[in-house]
Amino acid sequence: MIRLLYFPTLNGHKVAIALEEMGLPYEVEIVDILKGEQDAVAFRAVNPNGKIPALVDGDVRVFESAAILQYLGRKTGRFYPADEGVRTQVDSWLFWQMAGLGPMSGQLNWFTRAAQHPDREPAETSLPIHRFRKETERLFAVLEKALEDRDYLCGDYSIADMCVWPWIEKYPDNGGGLDAHPAIADWHARIAERPAVQRALDVGADVIAAYQNKAS
Template sequence: MLELFTSETPNGWKATILLEELGVPYKVTPISLTNQEQKTPEFLAVNPNGKIPALVDDGFAVFESGAILLYLAEKFGRFIPADAQGRSRAIQWVMWQVAGLGPMMGQATVFNRYFPEKLPSVIDRYTRESQRLLGVLDAALEGRDYLVGDYSIADIACFPWVRGHEWAGVTLDGLPNIARWMANIGARPAVQRGLLIPTPPTAEEMAAKTTTQGKSILA
């Protein structure tokens, strides 16, 4: 049995979307970031970096969301091209997301939403870089439905982060290829299911989470 330790974040949804697309049985263990459960000794035994998501497959632990996508795609032989060059292209976009789009949009979110002080120059730096990266993605989607031919882990890696663009303070204005791509992926039943795992927080819980994150962001 696969066991996924996760929370309701873009990186967490990458894993749940792929697991739902694969249609394989798995157990979900929700991790409360507000309560710092990702820093407990029990979780650190699975992921020494103390971040979600983490996957355990018959005692074998996999951490880092990009590594989880690659592990599952290769284990089940789906959502990754079979040829060497196609596989490389998919992995390149996964790496692009984990090294660029995710960190930049994550920092834009932190400084727009959670940081106790408003630092305009810092907010501008991360917002502009996030916007630039979205332009790169839009250009890559010109004339194609998905990033590397068929729908793959490349698209699954990027989708949850782009979906949260408003929360990060960036816009999809003038990016028609992304808008089309988002609509196509968002219509997939497995994607819709994956975005509900774990159960999304209520508006009241989100407000409390924002306050808590703002107080603890420097911890």
């Protein structure tokens, strides 16, 4: 059975979505990153980079969410087209998210939260926030253009959509809001309605709920 080493973050959601969409049986092992469990020796044996998610499938060990999506797509033959021309487009969007939208949007959120400290400069005058906001807005414009004439990024629904969607789901305002991006909004709503996506978002939701209850 596939073992998903997981915490309910955006990168974790990607893999849960893929597993649910592909109908693969799997078991979840929560790696509580808020308690530092990603630094445990057993986890580092699977992912030496110490980040979730990671996946164990028999003798196979995979880390980095896009690599896991590619592996699952090859394993099942689903949502990862065999045609090389289309597959390279899927791969391009995977790396676009991993190298662009994820880091830029993530840094924007980190610096926005950090800049709220009373001893720091106001958020909107912060140079890092300005930098990451402008770049995230640019990336949203790229995504909007790509979706203007299609339902999904590469024609049919694929692991490319699974990779990008959680970052739009969680932080829709980072690129200026979905009202300003009607093609992204339609694509986002289309994917949000998928039962497998809804099931995936429930994976580990109890862990977050427990932390929220402690904080309240």
